[in-house]
Amino acid sequence: MTPAPKPNSAILPLALSTGAVLLASAWVYRHTFLLHHRRRRDDPKEGDGGNEDGDVPTTRARRAGSSLMNPRGESSPIHTEIITNDNDGNNNNNDNRRLLSPGTITIAYASTTGTCASFARRLYDALRDRRQSHHDDIVLGGGRYHVQLLQVSHVDWWDEVVNMDENDNENDNSNNNSNNNNNRDGGGTNQVKHPPILLFLLPTWTGGKLPPESQNLMESLEEIENDWRVAPEPLRMGGEERRVRVGVFGMGSSAYDIDTVGKPAKQVFSHWIKLGARPLVTSKPSYRMGSRGDGGGSVGDNGSKAERKSKSFMIGDSEAGDADAVFDQWARGVVESVVGMEGGSRRKKKNGEGVVKTLRGNKNGGGRKKNGEEQKKKDTNRMQQQELQVKKDDSAECACKQEANSESTGCCDESKDESNACCKESNEESNGCCSTNNVVNENESATDSLSEEEEDDDDDDASDIVDVEDMGSIMNDQALDSKSLEPKEMVTKKQARALKKEGYKLIGTHSAVKLCRWTKHQLRGRGGCYKHTHYGITSYQCMEATPSLACANKCVFCWRHHKNPVGREWRWKTDDPKMIVQEAINTHVGMIKETKGIPGIQLDRWEEAHRVRHCALSLVGEPIMYPRINELLQELHERKISTFLVTNGQHPQAIENLVPITQLYVSVDASTPESLEEIDRPLFRDAWDRLKASLSCLKNKGQRTVARLTVVKGWNSDEIGGYARLIALGHCSLVEVKGVTFCGKSDASNLNMTNTPWHHEVVEFSKRLLHELKVVREQGGDKDDILPEYDLACEHKHSCSVLLARVDQFSVPDPNDPTKRKWRTWIDYDKFQELAARHAADPSFKFGVEDYVADTPEWAVFGANEEGFDPTDNRHRRKKKHPMYARFDEDGVPTHDTYDEPLPTEEIIKLKGMMEKKKMELGDESTITEFKSGEKRIEDASLMFRGLVVIR
Numbered sequence: 001m002t003p004a005p006k007p008n009s010a011i012l013p014l015a016l017s018t019g020a021v022l023l024a025s026a027w028v029y030r031h032t033f034l035l036h037h038r039r040r041r042d043d044p045k046e047g048d049g050g051n052e053d054g055d056v057p058t059t060r061a062r063r064a065g066s067s068l069m070n071p072r073g074e075s076s077p078i079h080t081e082i083i084t085n086d087n088d089g090n091n092n093n094n095d096n097r098r099l100l101s102p103g104t105i106t107i108a109y110a111s112t113t114g115t116c117a118s119f120a121r122r123l124y125d126a127l128r129d130r131r132q133s134h135h136d137d138i139v140l141g142g143g144r145y146h147v148q149l150l151q152v153s154h155v156d157w158w159d160e161v162v163n164m165d166e167n168d169n170e171n172d173n174s175n176n177n178s179n180n181n182n183n184r185d186g187g188g189t190n191q192v193k194h195p196p197i198l199l200f201l202l203p204t205w206t207g208g209k210l211p212p213e214s215q216n217l218m219e220s221l222e223e224i225e226n227d228w229r230v231a232p233e234p235l236r237m238g239g240e241e242r243r244v245r246v247g248v249f250g251m252g253s254s255a256y257d258i259d260t261v262g263k264p265a266k267q268v269f270s271h272w273i274k275l276g277a278r279p280l281v282t283s284k285p286s287y288r289m290g291s292r293g294d295g296g297g298s299v300g301d302n303g304s305k306a307e308r309k310s311k312s313f314m315i316g317d318s319e320a321g322d323a324d325a326v327f328d329q330w331a332r333g334v335v336e337s338v339v340g341m342e343g344g345s346r347r348k349k350k351n352g353e354g355v356v357k358t359l360r361g362n363k364n365g366g367g368r369k370k371n372g373e374e375q376k377k378k379d380t381n382r383m384q385q386q387e388l389q390v391k392k393d394d395s396a397e398c399a400c401k402q403e404a405n406s407e408s409t410g411c412c413d414e415s416k417d418e419s420n421a422c423c424k425e426s427n428e429e430s431n432g433c434c435s436t437n438n439v440v441n442e443n444e445s446a447t448d449s450l451s452e453e454e455e456d457d458d459d460d461d462a463s464d465i466v467d468v469e470d471m472g473s474i475m476n477d478q479a480l481d482s483k484s485l486e487p488k489e490m491v492t493k494k495q496a497r498a499l500k501k502e503g504y505k506l507i508g509t510h511s512a513v514k515l516c517r518w519t520k521h522q523l524r525g526r527g528g529c530y531k532h533t534h535y536g537i538t539s540y541q542c543m544e545a546t547p548s549l550a551c552a553n554k555c556v557f558c559w560r561h562h563k564n565p566v567g568r569e570w571r572w573k574t575d576d577p578k579m580i581v582q583e584a585i586n587t588h589v590g591m592i593k594e595t596k597g598i599p600g601i602q603l604d605r606w607e608e609a610h611r612v613r614h615c616a617l618s619l620v621g622e623p624i625m626y627p628r629i630n631e632l633l634q635e636l637h638e639r640k641i642s643t644f645l646v647t648n649g650q651h652p653q654a655i656e657n658l659v660p661i662t663q664l665y666v667s668v669d670a671s672t673p674e675s676l677e678e679i680d681r682p683l684f685r686d687a688w689d690r691l692k693a694s695l696s697c698l699k700n701k702g703q704r705t706v707a708r709l710t711v712v713k714g715w716n717s718d719e720i721g722g723y724a725r726l727i728a729l730g731h732c733s734l735v736e737v738k739g740v741t742f743c744g745k746s747d748a749s750n751l752n753m754t755n756t757p758w759h760h761e762v763v764e765f766s767k768r769l770l771h772e773l774k775v776v777r778e779q780g781g782d783k784d785d786i787l788p789e790y791d792l793a794c795e796h797k798h799s800c801s802v803l804l805a806r807v808d809q810f811s812v813p814d815p816n817d818p819t820k821r822k823w824r825t826w827i828d829y830d831k832f833q834e835l836a837a838r839h840a841a842d843p844s845f846k847f848g849v850e851d852y853v854a855d856t857p858e859w860a861v862f863g864a865n866e867e868g869f870d871p872t873d874n875r876h877r878r879k880k881k882h883p884m885y886a887r888f889d890e891d892g893v894p895t896h897d898t899y900d901e902p903l904p905t906e907e908i909i910k911l912k913g914m915m916e917k918k919k920m921e922l923g924d925e926s927t928i929t930e931f932k933s934g935e936k937r938i939e940d941a942s943l944m945f946r947g948l949v950v951i952r
């Protein structure tokens with residue numbers, strides 16, 4: 001690798017001609033850039049924001065002034081602190097250091113669902129546990145560090161790297177002098193400047209990127225690397241003492257494309273190395289105070305090279321369930337390296353163990369022993385895996401094909417009719433069950449490249465880069481280690497805790513039930529849900545359940561806020577369907593019993609509610625993924641419980657295999673491949689094709705099929721023609737259009753209340769969809785393939801829902817007025833059970849949609865005065881603090897009154913003022929208050945004129 005030229009080095013020979021002068025100037029500029037900027041920034045006359053050299057940013061928006069730095073001496077204890085940030089991302093701590101100041105350890109994390117944030121905190125606490133004095137100081141080894149914890153998104157990375165401080169060094173020196181008295185190791189023995197250390201904890205987000213708010217890190221590093229004005233490997237400048245050491249821990253999930261797992265973390269690590277940083281843990285001690293004889297050296301001298309190299313950068317896999325253990329391993333390596341830099345081996349051992357205890361929370365120091373046992377177990381597993389692989393390779397048939405005959409759904413099943421899609425994926429995507437091949441191969445290549453490196457025992461930067469290239473293999477190695485031959489349980493303890501907190505009652509290892517708020521609503525005589533209006537379901541006799549909490553998406557509007565398992569195919573322990581159904585009913589009925597005390601409960605309904613008559617397999621997750629779904633449906637039918645099942649359309653083969661059910665839904669969340677990607681954030685690369693295949697499957701199902709459209713304003717409410725074309729693939733019996741329900745703010749989604757459409761907007765959308773369906777119908781096609789006619793059949797204003805139904809299946813001429821249409825979208829549930837039982841006894845017996853329809857009551861029909869509200873119930877209208885408004889500006893300030901008339905300007909200004917005041921009271925966050933009845937009130941200044949919002 002080319003050594004970095006020294007700033008201000010020879011330029012004169014080139015200045016012989018004008019061209020050469022220009023060239024030389026550019027060169028000088030480039031190679032003196034850092035120095036120049038350091039000086040300029042520190043010169044008060046030039047100002048912080050001055051940028052006369054072009055568009056290179058020189059501001060440091062979020063950094064406290066260097067005058068605020070704590071005095072620090074080389075061998076006195078480490079000072080630690082947490083940098084807090086306000087909602088605007090401004091750093092409130094005036095005591096934070098430049099990240100590249102010698103003697104600074106910075107733990108920088110990004111996190112959206114909390115994993116990396118908690119790891120960062122654990123690492124910080126582990127370091128803090130090294131505190132050796134009553135004031136907030138920490139000692140590692142023989143020296144001290146200033147440790148700071150911050151979020152990636154709150155740092156101006158360009159500024160931190162490019163505008164390095166001259167006076168960071170000066171401060172370092174002066175601090176050394178001023179604090180010699182604090183030297184706990186005898187003072188004066190540790191007169192060495194410690195290199196800055198950067199430790200990153202980074203998750204993988206959609207498409208193998210960093211979460212959007214943290215992408216500033218990647219962008220800045222890329223920019224610096226590519227900016228011709230910045231010297232190559234700028235971080236080498238200033239000598240070894242100042243050369244930043246870097247460690248990165250990436251989080252990902254192998255439920256996603258394997259090549260995205262930890263990708264951004266890997267890229268970040270690679271960028272730092274290319275910029276001249278050194279891996280914190282290297283084959284030779286990365287920085288050493290004394291000679292080996294003095295007890296110098298690092299943990300890098302211990303263990304195999306492969307082990308050592310895996311420590312600066314490691315990846316945890318949330319899917320494998322061993323992320324904690326991998327993190328502990330990484331963190332231990334990191335801390336031991338810091339200790340190794342500082343002091344002798346005696347101290348290193350002691351301190352290293354201390355950190356292990358803290359990270360694992362094991363005060364008895366049992367961590368290491370357990371580790372040894374775990375390692376043995378892992379080795380055995382790895383050997384078994386490899387044996388298995390050999391067996392698979394030996395067999396003439398592809399493993400997927402063998403599995404395709406088994407009951408399990410997922411990629412192997414799907415290979416049956418999708419031209420061996422699974423095998424294809426195993427090559428292209430290292431997907432799930434078929435990926436063992438790739439993993440083993442990659443291990444081999446990892447071994448190859450590592451042994452090549454063994455020959456190159458030079459601790460140079462070339463091998464640092466090779467280090468980076470090997471990291472993917474290391475991750476696979478970890479993944480393989482963690483794989484057990486026994487299928488594991490789907491829901492981890494952490495996920496179970498999170499789901500329970502949100503009110504899910506878990507059944508067995510992968511199922512759940514939850515009491516729907518409409519159940520309570522109708523028990524109190526306040527009206528049922530839209531399924532009551534559209535199909536005659538008794539809401540208080542309906543059980544919401546799922547036999548699979550996992551699914552293959554991360555939809556932006558998901559109720560689970562992503563505290564759930566994800567997976568492309570079933571690979572978990574499989575519970576017995578009878579147990580699931582029985583437990584679900586018991587749990588549901590238990591919850592019904594608890595509602596007795598709710599004010600207004602109607603006792604006759606409450607008693608009836610003890611008998612479950614309907615099951616909506618739509619709670620969360622993907623019910624159709626459960627390999628024994630048909631048996632489960634059978635169990636429900638045997639108990640005379642109707643079955644509504646909602647699938648997200650990612651498992652077409654499972655749809656094909658499904659037994660007749662009362663009503664089968666496919667969610668259609670987007671009308672183009674791009675918006676599907678954006679909204680559902682699917683795990684499958686071919687998600688769009690899967691959705692289309694699923695819809696096509698509906699055509700021949702025989703029973704009632706529904707395309708469910710969830711309208712997210714501003715995300716999927718355009719391109720309506722695309723929806724019509726998708727619906728046409730399946731000739732779906734019904735089309736349910738429903739406004740998205742906002743489930744409170746979530747870090748994992750950018751959705752907010754403004755994405756929730758009003759009922760009149762859903763009606764407008766439905767009318768436009770009807771028009772587009774007509775267009776498709778008029779375009780014709782084969783005689784048998786002409787799209788049937790649809791019309792607006794029902795609406796339920798309370799849940800912003802409209803039903804479009806096929807005229808041929810759900811309407812008859814009105815006997816009282818043959819010029820009019822009479823809708824029959826309700827269901828004769830007893831009839832369905834009779835037909836389903838006959839089919840179960842004799843699968844050659846077929847039945848269709850028209851065989852179990854029932855009349856839709858007048859109040860439920862689209863356009864009725866009742867707006868879908870059952871008149872046998874009592875309607876409770878909310879008292880509005882403010883009159884209803886029809887339209888709002890982008891901040892949520894009303895612009896049109898309830899009759900859609902524009903408001904006078906002075907009225908708008910007044911409302912704006914009220915909102916500002918509310919914002920001051922509430923801050924930026926929205927607060928959600930849950931009432932006993934199950935209703936939730938969301939308070940958010942931007943929503944204040946929309947009245948109370950109820951979600952279920």
Ligand SMILES: Cc1cc2nc3c(=O)[nH]c(=O)nc-3n(C[C@H](O)[C@H](O)[C@H](O)COP(=O)(O)O)c2cc1C
Nearest residue numbers: 111112113114115116203204205206252253256261
């Ligand atoms: C919306 C979303 C998208 C994700 N996309 C990916 C991905 O493409 N690849 C991957 O390996 N992991 C992906 N993950 C998994 C996360 O990287 C993993 O759960 C990680 O632990 C999250 O860390 P955090 O809790 O600190 O945010 C995704 C997670 C979410 C919620």
Ligand code: SF4
Nearest residue numbers: 551553555558620621
């Ligand atoms: S498919 Fe359903 S359960 Fe899965 S992420 Fe989407 S909304 Fe949530």
